Amino acid sequence: MSKVIPFYAVWAAVLAGAMSAPGACRAELGRMAARPPAAGTAIVHSLKSGSFQVRTTTDDGGTTISEYTTPAGQVFAYTWQGPTMPDLKTLLGSFYDSWRDGAASAQARASTLHATRIAQPDVVVESGGQMRSYVGRAWLPGALPAGVSADDLR
Secondary structure (H helix, E strand, C coil): CCCHHHHHHHHHHHHHHHHCCHHHHCCCCCCECCCCCCCCCCEEEEEHHHCEEEEEEECCCCCEEEEEECCCCEEEEEEEEECCCCCHHHHHHHHHHHHHHHHHHHHCCCCCCCEEEEECCCCEEEEEEECCEEEEEEECHHHCCCCCCHHHCC
């Protein structure tokens, strides 16, 4: 019986650590950006003459995720590159169902296993790569700041 308590104590500590990890503080598309993680865990750049900012973090799987926000803090895009796929349900938030519906219909006519582009009226998601080498981006076409195009999301 005494062996059960330490296991649960360790599990609770691991869960609490995972919930407070830098990757866990991300906002979702269309929402206001989460508070920045602790100093040294993210890199923030202002680009396009201040029309947007990019905050880059690395998730627990080693994937680099860049969060694109307006000066007011609204998240309008994400890009990723790394050995694991990010949690799209978390990144896309309320747009996840729209993407999933588009992905389901695109699966029937897919010509490649290594790249997809799902373009819905409210969200666009491009993803590709091979095992341990994933790249992608997701954005809200209607939320791109003036003068910013999808080509600026790298």
